[in-house]
Amino acid sequence: MNSIKRYRLTFLFLFVAFGLGFWNPEFGRSMATMTGKNFRDMLGVLPPIFILLGLLEVWVPREMIIRHLGEKSGTRGIALSILLGAAAAGPLYVAFPVAVVMLKKGARFANIVIFLFSWSTLKIPLLLFEATALGWRFTIARAAVNLPAIILMGFLVDRLIPNEEKEELRQRQLAAEAAQAM
Amino acid sequence: MFTVFLYLAALGGLCYSYTKDHQKTKKSLLIAKKAFLNIFPEFSAILILIAIVLTLTPPSLIQALVGGQSGATGMLITAIFGSVTLMPGFIAFPLAKSLLDVGAGVQQIVVFISTLMMVGFITAPLEIRYFGKRYTLLRNSLAFLYSFLAAVIVGRLIL
Numbered sequence: 001m002n003s004i005k006r007y008r009l010t011f012l013f014l015f016v017a018f019g020l021g022f023w024n025p026e027f028g029r030s031m032a033t034m035t036g037k038n039f040r041d042m043l044g045v046l047p048p049i050f051i052l053l054g055l056l057e058v059w060v061p062r063e064m065i066i067r068h069l070g071e072k073s074g075t076r077g078i079a080l081s082i083l084l085g086a087a088a089a090g091p092l093y094v095a096f097p098v099a100v101v102m103l104k105k106g107a108r109f110a111n112i113v114i115f116l117f118s119w120s121t122l123k124i125p126l127l128l129f130e131a132t133a134l135g136w137r138f139t140i141a142r143a144a145v146n147l148p149a150i151i152l153m154g155f156l157v158d159r160l161i162p163n164e165e166k167e168e169l170r171q172r173q174l175a176a177e178a179a180q181a182m
Numbered sequence: 183m184f185t186v187f188l189y190l191a192a193l194g195g196l197c198y199s200y201t202k203d204h205q206k207t208k209k210s211l212l213i214a215k216k217a218f219l220n221i222f223p224e225f226s227a228i229l230i231l232i233a234i235v236l237t238l239t240p241p242s243l244i245q246a247l248v249g250g251q252s253g254a255t256g257m258l259i260t261a262i263f264g265s266v267t268l269m270p271g272f273i274a275f276p277l278a279k280s281l282l283d284v285g286a287g288v289q290q291i292v293v294f295i296s297t298l299m300m301v302g303f304i305t306a307p308l309e310i311r312y313f314g315k316r317y318t319l320l321r322n323s324l325a326f327l328y329s330f331l332a333a334v335i336v337g338r339l340i341l
């Protein structure tokens with residue numbers, strides 16, 4: 001029942017599309033072709049993307065990586081932050097709690113920002129999907145420009161936020177954790 | 183070609199994973215299935231909606247608003263649209279593709295994708311709760327400005 005409910009919008013749009021199609025067969029043809037083509041393109045390519053996504057989820061040990069992201073983690077820390085974000089799945093707001101864990105475990109602030117940006121733009125499943133829809137050239141060009149940019153922005157944000165404020169954020173999250181534990 | 187590569191990668195990954203750990207492989211397939219079923223309702227709805235909207239909107243209007251000749255104004259339109267909307271990639275990319283097909287400009291579409299992914303107007307309150315106002319404002323405004331830069335560079339690279 002619940003699952004059928006989730007298709008409400010689909011049925012609504014189908015209904016609208018059929019109405020428009022009866023009213024103007026020209027529109028109907030155009031919509032049918034476009035919808036059919038989009039479905040074929042996407043459904044053909046989604047299964048392997050989702051399988052890869054599942055594999056990433058199971059095999060990339062988040063907790064372990066987070067321990068290697070501290071103040072002195074340097075280039076390796078940056079690389080791991082990018083990897084951690086890229087191997088993820090889900091929208092950006094799912095990344096916030098992970099970033100909080102990084103903060104609590106003492107990760108360098110730049111690494112946290114880099115991780116969040118990497119999560120939002122360099123996610124591997126997302127890149128695969130982008131390449132399917134928009135082509136490899138487009139996807140690679142965008143990723144190549146984004147990669148140096150997110151590192152730069154990570155350090156810029158790190159610089160522009162005073163150290164006391166970062167420490168305060170960390171303490172607050174730790175306090176929240178302690179409060180939850182009680 | 184690309185699809186074949188994807189299927190091979192997924193199959194190879196699965197086989198390798200299975201030789202290492204049966205349980206984890208099973209779990210990964212369950213995650214994959216769940217994630218797929220999770221998006222499918224919205225996904226199918228949006229594909230139909232895209233077809234309806236694009237059929238009703240004359241391509242000339244889209245070209246005038248966000249076409250290749252619309253320049254900075256077109257980029258600003260797509261930037262605002264990308265910043266305030268919240269949509270996952272599986273919806274955004276087919277939409278971007280359809281818009282490009284009817285004559286939207288590459289740079290305008292790159293701005294749209296970049297802001298959509300990196301700037302979160304709706305999620306800002308959540309981000310503030312986690313990391314504070316200063317950080318949220320900084321990260322989002324940097325990302326907003328950067329999206330234009332990215333569009334110009336990507337446009338140069340692929341056009």
